[in-house]
Amino acid sequence: MKTQVAIIGAGPSGLLLGQLLAKQGIDNVIIERVSGEYILGRIRAGVLEQGMTDLLREAGVGERMDREGQVHKGVELAFNNKRVQIELEKLTGGNTVMVYGQTEVTRDLMEARAEKGLTTYYESSNVVLHDVKSATPYVTFEQNGKEHRLECDYIAGCDGFHGVSRQTIPESSRKEFERVYPFGWLGILSDTPPVNDELIYCKTDRGFAMTSMRSATRSRYYIQVPLTDKVEDWSDDDFWTELKNRLPDDVAERLVTGPSIEKSIAPLRSFVCEPMQYGNLFLVGDAAHIVPPTGAKGLNLAASDVATLNKIMARVYQEGDKECVNQYSEICLRRVWHGERFSWWMTNMLHDFSDEGSKDAETHERFMSSELNFYTDTEEGRRVIAMQYVGLPYEDLK
Structure with a gap:
């Protein structure tokens, strides 16, 4: 078999890339x-930056998102029993975020690809990437007990x-950066009305909490x-009480509770692999980087990788410029x-870092409380948060 671009992975980033490439x-x-x-x-997060919603529309899969998704013009930070609104639209000159589940994004992309x-x-099974530094890379894999070979230009x-x-990139040719956090997020999904029209990020002496919706x-x-907790340690009643x-x-007074339909604990970490390109192999999304969910950036950074790679492939096949592929890692990593x-x-x-056991935990808490007050007390500070939350602009090729 032969193709121009072999895509490994049918999550939202692979499907979105495939859809955009096919359109060209x-x-x-x-x-x-x-x-x-x-x-x-x-079950994954579903806060989409302005750039990602625009990209989904460009790919021709934004109709249901625009019909069923919820446009959020702001987000709230709560601490010391007070609430501060970050007015995203006002502070960024019109940009917003969209609450639309990653599962729904994936479903829309799957249906569009099938259509x-x-x-x-x-x-x-047994997917192996071969000769990725050559001009003739290929992928071998097994399907229903039969081995296939897919020749391509790029992977x-x-x-x-x-x-x-x-893992195909030799360890000697990649550098990895990682920060593992000493806690996780226990998340619950329930068929109950959201407690607030906008997301609320809560800092408390008992630990972090967040209210969101699908x-x-x-x-x-x-x-x-704590990372030592297990899902079975938490009944629904225990969760709602905490x-x-x-x-x-x-906010607590109007919280509507109910049975969970999904419950899980997600560890938090920061991870980046450099470079994001090795020969004619390009890493996209979680293959290259992971972020803690606090900033709602995981899926959105994957989308910006896709946008960059799509521009590169367009120039390669429409203008014959193969040198532009070398811009991929540099452009992506800046935004990553x-x-x-x-x-x-x-x-x-x-978050609360007091359980980390560090002698500096109390000092850290003082620094971060000051930080939170500094950025929320002025419009300039709130604008800094808003600009990053809605997502920085996508970078064009040189």
């Missing part, structure tokens, strides 16, 4: 190790942190917990590190 007449094949049903069963009849191999590694793409009738809530204790009083820094900053400012 660039042939692509997606290879995925699990089933489509498994992918759709993964176009584009080739996707699900439940593939996009959209297969996540545990995928084969990053729709007008489905809520998503999180609380900070959440109420961490919300501002007026901005997103990593913002997520690290928000995580440090809003």
Whole structure:
């Protein structure tokens, strides 16, 4: 088999890249190790930056998002039992975010790909990338017990942190940066009306909490917990009680509780692999970087990687400029590190680090409380938060 771009991974980044390339007449094949049903069963965040919503519309998959998604013109920070609104639209000159679940984004992209009849191999095994530094890379994989060989010009590694793409780059040719946080987020999904029209990030002496939503009738809530906690340690009643204790009083009073339909604990970490390109292999999204969810940047950074790679492939196939591929890692990493820094900053400012056991924990808390007050007390400070939360502009090629 032959194609122009082989895409490893059928998550939202791989599917979005495939859709954008197909719109430009660039042939692509997606290879995925699990089933489509498994992918759709993964519960993930759903706060989309302005740039990502624009990119989904460009890909021709924004109709249901625009119909069912919730445009948020602001977000709230709560601390010391007070609430501060960050007026995103006002402070950024008109930019907003969209609350629309990652599962729904993926579903829209899957349906669009199937409608176009584009080739996707699900439940593939033994995926191996070959000769990625040559002009003739190829991918081998097994499907239904039969081995396949896919020849291509370029490979996009959209297969996540545990995928084969990053591991294909020799350790001597990549450098990895990591910060593991001493806590996780216990998240619950419930068919209850959201407690607030906008997301609330709460800093308390008991730990961090966040109120979010998936729709007008489905809520998503999180609380900070020690890494040693397990999901089975937390009953629904225990969760709701603790959440109420961490919300501002007026918010807690109107919280509607109910049975959980999903409950999980997500560890928090920052991770970046440099470079994001090795020969004709490009790392996209979680294959190259992971952020703590505090800044709502994970899916959005993947989308900006996709936007950059799509521009590069357009220039390669429409203008014959193969040298432009060397811009990929440099452009992506600039935005990645901005997103990593913002997520690290928000995580440090809003979470409780007292359980870390460090002698500096109390000093850290004083610094971060001052930081939070400094940025929320002035319009200039709130604008700095708003500009980063809605997402920095996508960078063009040189």
